[in-house]
Amino acid sequence: MIREVEVMVIGGGPAGLCAAQAAASAGAHVLLCERDGVPGGQLVKQTHKFFGSERQYAGDRGIFIGQRLVQEVRENPNIELLTDATVLGMYEDGVVTVLKDDRHLKFRPKKTIVSTGAAEKFLSFPNNDLPGIYGAGAVQTLMNVGGVKPADRVVMVGAGNIGLIVSYQMLQAGVDVVSVVEAAPNIGGFLVHAAKLRRAGVPIRTGWTVKEAYGEGKLEGVILCQLDEKWQQIPGTELDVPCDTLCLAVGLTPLAELCWQAGCHMEFIRELSGHVPVTDENLMTSVEGIYAAGDVSGIEEASSAMVEGRLAGYAVAVSLGYDTENSQKEVDAARKELSELRSGPMGGKIRAGLAKVAEKRGEAVC
Amino acid sequence: MLIKDGIPTAEDLASVCPSEERLAKGPIAITECFQNIACNPCTKACPQHAISMEPDINALPKVDPDKCIGCRVCVAKCPGLAIFVVDMTYSEEKALVTIPYEFLPVPAKEQMVTGLNRSGEELGSFKVNRVTSGGKTNMTWMITLEVPKNLAMEVRNIRVGV
Numbered sequence: 001m002i003r004e005v006e007v008m009v010i011g012g013g014p015a016g017l018c019a020a021q022a023a024a025s026a027g028a029h030v031l032l033c034e035r036d037g038v039p040g041g042q043l044v045k046q047t048h049k050f051f052g053s054e055r056q057y058a059g060d061r062g063i064f065i066g067q068r069l070v071q072e073v074r075e076n077p078n079i080e081l082l083t084d085a086t087v088l089g090m091y092e093d094g095v096v097t098v099l100k101d102d103r104h105l106k107f108r109p110k111k112t113i114v115s116t117g118a119a120e121k122f123l124s125f126p127n128n129d130l131p132g133i134y135g136a137g138a139v140q141t142l143m144n145v146g147g148v149k150p151a152d153r154v155v156m157v158g159a160g161n162i163g164l165i166v167s168y169q170m171l172q173a174g175v176d177v178v179s180v181v182e183a184a185p186n187i188g189g190f191l192v193h194a195a196k197l198r199r200a201g202v203p204i205r206t207g208w209t210v211k212e213a214y215g216e217g218k219l220e221g222v223i224l225c226q227l228d229e230k231w232q233q234i235p236g237t238e239l240d241v242p243c244d245t246l247c248l249a250v251g252l253t254p255l256a257e258l259c260w261q262a263g264c265h266m267e268f269i270r271e272l273s274g275h276v277p278v279t280d281e282n283l284m285t286s287v288e289g290i291y292a293a294g295d296v297s298g299i300e301e302a303s304s305a306m307v308e309g310r311l312a313g314y315a316v317a318v319s320l321g322y323d324t325e326n327s328q329k330e331v332d333a334a335r336k337e338l339s340e341l342r343s344g345p346m347g348g349k350i351r352a353g354l355a356k357v358a359e360k361r362g363e364a365v366c
Numbered sequence: 367m368l369i370k371d372g373i374p375t376a377e378d379l380a381s382v383c384p385s386e387e388r389l390a391k392g393p394i395a396i397t398e399c400f401q402n403i404a405c406n407p408c409t410k411a412c413p414q415h416a417i418s419m420e421p422d423i424n425a426l427p428k429v430d431p432d433k434c435i436g437c438r439v440c441v442a443k444c445p446g447l448a449i450f451v452v453d454m455t456y457s458e459e460k461a462l463v464t465i466p467y468e469f470l471p472v473p474a475k476e477q478m479v480t481g482l483n484r485s486g487e488e489l490g491s492f493k494v495n496r497v498t499s500g501g502k503t504n505m506t507w508m509i510t511l512e513v514p515k516n517l518a519m520e521v522r523n524i525r526v527g528v
């Protein structure tokens with residue numbers, strides 16, 4: 001049996017939660033599918049305080065922001081929340097299939113908002129398959145969701161926000177963070193995060209990388225080495241650092257498989273960290289009725305993911321004719337909020353990426 | 367250099383350090399926040415409206431030395447843990463430095479702790495003068511230390527125990 005639904009939101013991270021809440025508060029009926037047992041996406045493990053402005057709950061800890069969004073969704077009678085529900089496929093005839101409790105469910109939504117977030121990138125170097133080498137996401141989940149101390153002595157690769165934040169959280173969990181290494185010549189994450197790690201005694205080595213890992217059956221140490229301006233390893237700079245864990249925080253890439261499958265126009269955009277669906281100013285993809293919001297359409301921040309979710313949710317409400325005047329106002333307000341969030345120097349990369357998306361959209365139309 | 371190793375330079379610090387004259391008048395907040403990021407909770411947190419940000423959320427925060435009364439409210443609110451309060455008027459030899467702190471164990475009042483500089487190097491053992499909780503959901507502690515005046519602009523973290 002195929003169940004008809006009005007709006008389907010795929011992924012219950014900040015983007016999906018806000019999208020569901022927006023569309024539902026305008027009057028639409030929403031089915032929200034989250035593959036995890038607990039909705040919240042990345043927010044469930046972010047124990048640090050977030051940046052941004054008041055409207056995006058800045059100053060609050062990510063985990064509490066997530067809890068608040070989930071509670072609003074649970075209290076909204078127009079939203080049906082399915083957890084442990086993985087969306088498997090989106091088909092040409094508009095059918096979306098979901099795996100829930102070992103059952104294969106079929107839905108036909110009028111509108112779909114894809115907010116599946118991102119996946120971690122990996123790094124290649126000799127012995128990178130040794131036990132003890134993890135992605136930062138796994139370490140963070142072990143620590144902040146599972147309550148498990150993930151390591152005794154760790155080297156972190158990547159000085160973007162994730163590398164810096166997860167290093168800090170490991171210090172809080174009692175782990176000895178020996179060093180943060182970053183191949184780029186500069187720290188990519190917020191400098192306030194870097195300063196806070198540094199004054200806790202953690203050296204941050206920019207222009208360094210992992211040459212190789214070693215160990216008998218499990219990680220026992222890594223050889224670090226310095227890079228020149230052309231990112232080539234400089235012989236003679238090798239440094240042997242004993243550690244039981246190597247944590248990789250070398251970036252995220254959009255988890256956009258469902259958009260591929262649905263036949264959305266996809267483009268590789270470096271500034272957005274991978275292949276992304278080309279969307280319009282309402283965040284609708286090239287396929288009528290399918291929208292994309294949050295990290296799935298470009299790696300950014302929870303703050304912008306929430307606003308994108310809200311934008312897509314209200315845009316869907318407008319297209320379905322729900323409370324159109326007010327919904328349109330909300331769409332306009334969200335657009336304004338996004339451009340403010342992206343207006344600073346840290347938003348430069350995103351702005352460049354989005355400009356390319358707009359260009360690709362133009363090409364596809366003509 | 368801050369962008370290379372996470373340590374602010376003397377130049378960075380000079381841009382936010384209050385004047386000798388102002389420091390001699392009483393406690394004041396120092397925002398060690400040197401990068402244009404989209405962030406503004408400090409401006410909303412201050413009951414005196416002493417922290418401003420112009421023209422928008424991406425600008426650097428600026429403390430008005432005439433408005434700030436050194437109440438420390440902003441210290442726990444800042445998500446970057448980048449705000450410190452320094453009181454040079456505490457006693458003849460000692461200043462008070464308030465730092466944000468998010469580790470366990472939380473030190474007790476009167477306890478001696480190791481003070482660290484911006485590189486995490488030890489500066490000596492200092493007495494905790496005051497311990498204030500940022501609240502149940504904020505969860506950042508504000509630790510006020512008694513330090514020799516010449517270290518008031520150096521001590522920026524602590525280590526509790528060995």
Ligand SMILES: Cc1cc2nc3c(=O)[nH]c(=O)nc-3n(C[C@H](O)[C@H](O)[C@H](O)COP(=O)(O)OP(=O)(O)OC[C@H]3O[C@@H](n4cnc5c(N)ncnc54)[C@H](O)[C@@H]3O)c2cc1C
Pocket residue numbers: 010011012013014015016033034035036039040041042043046049050051052085086087088115116117118140161162165166255293294295296300301302303304305
């Ligand atoms: C360590 C770390 C620190 C961060 N710190 C900050 C910060 O301080 N400030 C900030 O603004 N941002 C921060 N971020 C970024 C922020 O968490 C993300 O940008 C944000 O969570 C993206 O939201 P999203 O909803 O697009 O994706 P996600 O939060 O990734 O949520 C996607 C959801 O979709 C679900 N899903 C995926 N595929 C399927 C499927 N097929 N079926 C059903 N469900 C599916 C996933 O389980 C997940 O719950 C941080 C990220 C990390 C990793």
Ligand code: SF4
Pocket residue numbers: 394395411412413414415416417429433434435436437438439440441451
């Ligand atoms: S110390 Fe108090 S008065 Fe001064 S800036 Fe902070 S909150 Fe405002």
Ligand code: SF4
Pocket residue numbers: 192397398399405406407408409427443444445446447448449
């Ligand atoms: S709240 Fe903290 S990190 Fe944010 S702008 Fe103010 S001082 Fe900087």
